[in-house]
Amino acid sequence: MKYVRKALAVLLVVVNLCACSSASQPTPVVESNAVAVEAAVVEPTVKTVEDDAGRTVEVPTQITKVAVSGSMAQMMLLALAPDTMVGLTSNWDDTASQYLDPAYFELPILGQFYGSSAEFNYEELLAQEPQVIVDVGEYKDDLAADLDDLQAKTGIPVVHISAELSTYDRAFELLGFVLGREEEAAVLSEYCSRVYDDTMAMMEAIGADKKDVVFCTGTEGTNVIAQGSYQAGLLDVMGNNIAVVESPTSKGTGDAVDFEQLLLWDPEVIIFNYGSAYETVADDPVWQELQAIQTGSYYEAPYGPYNWTGNPPSVQQILGMLWYGALLYPDAFTGDFLAQVNEYYALFYHCTLSQEQLDGLLAHSIGA
Incomplete structure (x- = not known):
């Protein structure tokens, strides 16, 4: 019986010591709580783009609806992300039905922001609720102000991409970043770079x-x-x-x-x-x-x-x-021209x- 009393006495001492220890120490963070905190981190919904007009523009990180300011942007978007197009600059002509998906003929006409026939349908544009407007073309001195005005008027971010014969590869890279389609853009960029470099090498030899x-x-x-x-x-x-x-x-x-x-x-x-x-x-x-x-x-x-x-x-x-090279300099042109035409139509x-x-x-x- 004395052993029982001793055991009880020892137990009481241990309990008291534990109680004192727990009262003086902070409650440890349970690992499951850390996991819950980590899972609660929210991914950003916008990202910053530095466009080719020297403007800083915030665009959504997930883009599924895009409007274009004119035909140059439409051609690039048709190649990279045709599923995001919310409208066209003008009606297709009779030749287009041979080459394009019929779905692209059902899109509304938005018009174009620049050019001698510029007539932008703002009402239709806003009705389609695009997340971004893409502008592609030649940089002009008053461009940034024009695009800022368009952005303020519509409440839609506008991104300018400068593009010319020697820079279509980089233009696709920027468009791919804007739309979050970098991998697809890399394929088109590489194609443009390869054709341009090969052609310029041929023209250098022709002198x-x-x-x-x-x-x-x-x-x-x-x-x-x-x-x-x-x-x-x-x-x-x-x-x-x-x-x-x-x-x-x-x-x-x-x-x-x-x-x-x-x-x-x-x-x-x-x-x-x-x-x-x-x-x-x-x-x-x-x-x-x-x-x-x-x-x-x-x-x-x-x-x-x-x-x-x-x-x-x-x-x-x-x-x-490719066509000019094969037509004007057939002896210097390398590769299968017809196969290259087929490759372009498949890609773009x-x-x-x-x-x-x-x-x-x-x-x-x-x-x-």
Whole structure:
């Protein structure tokens, strides 16, 4: 019995010691509480973009609805994230249905923010509730102020991406970051970089032996895409663009000249814009005075769903580089041109070309 009393006495001492210890020590954090705290951390819903107009713009981290300010942005978005498009700049023409998913024809028309035909439908834009407006094109001095005004007017973040022939790879990288589609953008960026680098290496080897070329537009064919203009970026790289005028326009319609000026230039090669005078010059005695018509060295720029050479000068100019290279310098051009055309349409238009479609695209673009 005394052992029991001793045991009870010892137990009471231990209990008292434990009680004192627990009263003087902080309550330890239970591991499950730490897990709960960690799980409660909220991911950011916006991210900061430094756009090419020098603006700092906050955009959502998860973007599923995008509006574009014009055709140049539309072409890039069509390649990278067509499922996010909430509207079009204008109605598609008759050629587009051959190459594009029918779903893109059901989108509302938003218009475009810039250009001679600028007419933005703000009511329709707001009705579609885009999370961001993407603007792609040439940087101009008043651009930042214009985009700030658009952003303030709509309450929608606006991001500008500058893009030209030599920078489409970087433009896709920035667009991929904005939309959170970096991996998909990397594929398109690499393609643009590869075609551009290969073409520039070919043109460096050709050196001063560039073809003398004039690009004619308009129903009469007497407007030209002048050297140094924004529209002539591709032509100036791929040929010796001898159409030199004072103060060249940046419009896709080009600069008006008289036929006497064409005779003075007398180019080796004439490229007619799609829908211009290609069909009629062979039977026109005036046009037959030009060496390019006499030798059959005149062609029509391929078209569908966009003009390969420009107007507007967007990413399809990469395809135009391939065409100009194969057309003007067949001995220097490497690779399978037709396979490269198919690759472009698969990547940028999500379209598998049939042989009939390919033949139609190049019907007037290989020889007279």
